[in-house]
Amino acid sequence: MLNITLPGTGGTMPLKNRWLSSCILSLNGHSILIDCGEGTQIALKNTGHKFKSVDAICITHFHADHILGLPGFLLTMSNEGRTEPVTIFGPEGIEYVVKRLCVVAPYLTFDINFEEIKSFDSFYKKQLIITPFRTKHSIPCIGYSFEVNRVGKFNVQKAKQNNVPLSVWSVLQKQKSVTFDGKLYTSDMVLEGPRRGIKFTYCTDSRPTESIRNAAQGSDLFVCEGMYGDDGKILQAKEKGHMLFSEAARLAKDAGVDKLLLTHYSPSLEYPEKEIESAKSIFENTECGYDGKSIDLNFKD
Amino acid sequence: MLNITLPGTGGTMPLKNRWLSSCILSLNGHSILIDCGEGTQIALKNTGHKFKSVDAICITHFHADHILGLPGFLLTMSNEGRTEPVTIFGPEGIEYVVKRLCVVAPYLTFDINFEEIKSFDSFYKKQLIITPFRTKHSIPCIGYSFEVNRVGKFNVQKAKQNNVPLSVWSVLQKQKSVTFDGKLYTSDMVLEGPRRGIKFTYCTDSRPTESIRNAAQGSDLFVCEGMYGDDGKILQAKEKGHMLFSEAARLAKDAGVDKLLLTHYSPSLEYPEKEIESAKSIFENTECGYDGKSIDLNFKD
Numbered sequence: 001m002l003n004i005t006l007p008g009t010g011g012t013m014p015l016k017n018r019w020l021s022s023c024i025l026s027l028n029g030h031s032i033l034i035d036c037g038e039g040t041q042i043a044l045k046n047t048g049h050k051f052k053s054v055d056a057i058c059i060t061h062f063h064a065d066h067i068l069g070l071p072g073f074l075l076t077m078s079n080e081g082r083t084e085p086v087t088i089f090g091p092e093g094i095e096y097v098v099k100r101l102c103v104v105a106p107y108l109t110f111d112i113n114f115e116e117i118k119s120f121d122s123f124y125k126k127q128l129i130i131t132p133f134r135t136k137h138s139i140p141c142i143g144y145s146f147e148v149n150r151v152g153k154f155n156v157q158k159a160k161q162n163n164v165p166l167s168v169w170s171v172l173q174k175q176k177s178v179t180f181d182g183k184l185y186t187s188d189m190v191l192e193g194p195r196r197g198i199k200f201t202y203c204t205d206s207r208p209t210e211s212i213r214n215a216a217q218g219s220d221l222f223v224c225e226g227m228y229g230d231d232g233k234i235l236q237a238k239e240k241g242h243m244l245f246s247e248a249a250r251l252a253k254d255a256g257v258d259k260l261l262l263t264h265y266s267p268s269l270e271y272p273e274k275e276i277e278s279a280k281s282i283f284e285n286t287e288c289g290y291d292g293k294s295i296d297l298n299f300k301d
Numbered sequence: 302m303l304n305i306t307l308p309g310t311g312g313t314m315p316l317k318n319r320w321l322s323s324c325i326l327s328l329n330g331h332s333i334l335i336d337c338g339e340g341t342q343i344a345l346k347n348t349g350h351k352f353k354s355v356d357a358i359c360i361t362h363f364h365a366d367h368i369l370g371l372p373g374f375l376l377t378m379s380n381e382g383r384t385e386p387v388t389i390f391g392p393e394g395i396e397y398v399v400k401r402l403c404v405v406a407p408y409l410t411f412d413i414n415f416e417e418i419k420s421f422d423s424f425y426k427k428q429l430i431i432t433p434f435r436t437k438h439s440i441p442c443i444g445y446s447f448e449v450n451r452v453g454k455f456n457v458q459k460a461k462q463n464n465v466p467l468s469v470w471s472v473l474q475k476q477k478s479v480t481f482d483g484k485l486y487t488s489d490m491v492l493e494g495p496r497r498g499i500k501f502t503y504c505t506d507s508r509p510t511e512s513i514r515n516a517a518q519g520s521d522l523f524v525c526e527g528m529y530g531d532d533g534k535i536l537q538a539k540e541k542g543h544m545l546f547s548e549a550a551r552l553a554k555d556a557g558v559d560k561l562l563l564t565h566y567s568p569s570l571e572y573p574e575k576e577i578e579s580a581k582s583i584f585e586n587t588e589c590g591y592d593g594k595s596i597d598l599n600f601k602d
Binding site for chain 1: 346398
C-alpha cells in the first residue's frame with residue numbers, strides 16, 4: 001500500500017490556515033517528501049508522519065514556496081538524532097541552492113546525497129521507480145511520477161512443469177533467482193507475467209504540457225496544481241506559469257488517470273471547493289486537496 | 302506610545318502551537334521587527350500588524366530559528382507591493398548570510414540596506430535610539446536596546462525671561478532651534494531639562510552577562526530569553542548558551558527594570574507558566590510571554 005498525504009496545499013506564501021504545497025509518499029515504512037516550503041516541518045508533524053522515515057526529498061524547483069523550509073526541516077531531523085543519509089533530488093543546481101540556504105544550518109548529524117535531475121530517466125529509490133519529467137514554469141521545474149511494480153501471480157502448475165523444488169517457491173516470489181542443489185531457478189519459472197502496479201504522479205508548478213500528460217498516463221492518482229478555479233483568470237495563469245482547475249482536469253482526462261487531486265491554490269482562493277465544478281465538468285473524479293488529505297493506493301484486484 | 306508585540310516565543314524549531322521568537326516595536330506608524338525565523342510572516346499576520354509598516358529588521362544572530370523566515374518575509378513584502386527600502390541590521394556578515402538565503406528570492410520590489418553592527422554605538426532609526434550590545438551564545442549574537450527620548454516640559458516663565466516671541470514657542474517644542482526676525486532661538490530657552498523617556502531591551506540568545514545587565518539598566522520592559530524554567534537544567538543551559546528563567550530574573554533585578562517578559566522557550570517546555578515561580582521569587586514583576594502578547598509603553602507622569 002502506497003500512502004499519499006498532502007501536508008500543505010497552498011501556493012506563493014504560507015497562510016495561517018493553509019500550509020505551502022508539499023506531498024509525502026509512504027511505502028513499507030519509508031517516505032519520500034516532495035517540496036519543502038516555509039513551515040512544511042510543522043505541516044508534516046500535523047499529519048502524524050515521522051521525520052525519521054523520510055529517506056529522500058524531491059524538490060520541484062527553486063522558488064521559495066517550494067524549498068525555503070528545507071534547512072529547518074533538515075535541522076529538525078538532526079535534532080531528532082538522524083544519522084542515516086538523506087537523498088535530495090532536484091533540478092540542476094540543487095546542491096548549490098541547498099548549500100546556500102544551509103548557511104544557517106551548517107551542522108547536520110547526517111550526510112546529504114544530492115542527485116541532480118538531468119536525464120529524466122527513471123531510477124529506483126526504496127522499491128519505487130521514480131520518473132521525473134519537465135514542466136513549464138517561469139524557472140526550470142520538475143514533476144515526478146512514482147510506480148510500485150507488482151510481480152505476476154504464482155502459478156503452481158508452471159512451477160511443477162519447470163520442476164522447481166517446493167522449498168524455493170516462496171523465495172522466487174520475492175527475488176529474481178535462487179540457486180538450489182547446484183541448479184539455478186528463476187522467478188519466471190513460477191510466476192505469471194507482471195500485474196498492474198500502482199502509479200502516482202505529482203505536478204506543480206506548471207502550465208499544461210504534453211510532458212505532463214505523458215507522465216501522468218494511467219496514474220491511479222494525479223496530484224496537480226490548480227492555482228485558480230475561475231476560468232476568467234487564464235491570463236494570470238499564463239503570465240505566472242500556473243494552471244486553472246479546468247486545465248488540470250483536461251490533463252487528467254487526456255492522461256486517463258483514475259483520480260485527480262488539486263493542490264497549490266492561490267492565496268486569494270479562499271474556498272477551492274466552491275470552484276471545483278469547472279474541473280468536475282471535464283473530469284468527474286476530481287477532488288480538492290486540503291492540508292492533511294491522505295489517500296491509500298492499493299494494488300487492484 | 303511604543304507598542305511591543307511578540308509574534309512568537311519559541312526556540313529551536315517552530316511548533317504548531319508556538320511560533321519562533323520574534324518581536325515587533327511600533328511607534329507612530331513605523332515598525333521594527335527583531336528576528337525572523339521560519340513562519341514569522343504568519344505569526345506577524347496573526348498579531349494584526351501590517352508588513353508595510355516594517356522599515357527595519359534587527360537580526361540577533363545567524364541561527365536558523367532567528368533568520369530562516371527572512372526570504373519569505375521579504376517576498377511577502379514584495380507581493381504587497383512595497384517600494385520603500387528596508388534596513389536590515391545584524392552581526393558582521395549579515396549581508397553575506399541574507400544574500401545566500403535569498404538565493405530563492407532573487408527579485409524583490411524594494412532595496413535592502415544592510416547595516417553591520419560593528420561598533421556597538423547607539424544610532425537613530427525612526428525616532429528610536431537603538432543601542433546594540435553583545436550577548437554570549439555559541440555564535441556571535443547581539444541584543445538591542447531601544448529608547449524614545451522625551452523633551453523637557455515647556456516653561457512659560459523661562460520663555461518670557463529669554464524674550465522668546467510667542468509665535469515660535471510651539472516650534473521650539475518640536476525642534477532644537479529656529480530663526481525668527483533674524484535672531485536664533487533654541488529649545489533650551491523654553492524647555493526644562495529632558496524627562497525620562499521609554500526604554501525597551503530585547504535579549505536572546507545568551508548566557509547571562511554584564512553587557513546585558515548594563516544594556517537593560519532602567520528599562521521599562523526587558524524581554525529576555527528563558528529557555529528552561531527548571532533550575533536543574535543549568536548544565537544544558539550552559540552547554541547551549543541559553544538561560545534559565547531564574548537567570549533572566551536575576552538580570553532583570555540587577556538592571557532595575559520595571560518588567561520582565563520571558564520568551565524563547567525550549568520546545569520541551571510545554572507550559573512555561575507552570576515554572577514561572579523560579580523567576581518571580583527573584584524578580585516579582587515577571588511574566589511569561591506568549592505568541593501575540595502585546596504591551597504598550599507610555600511616558601510616565
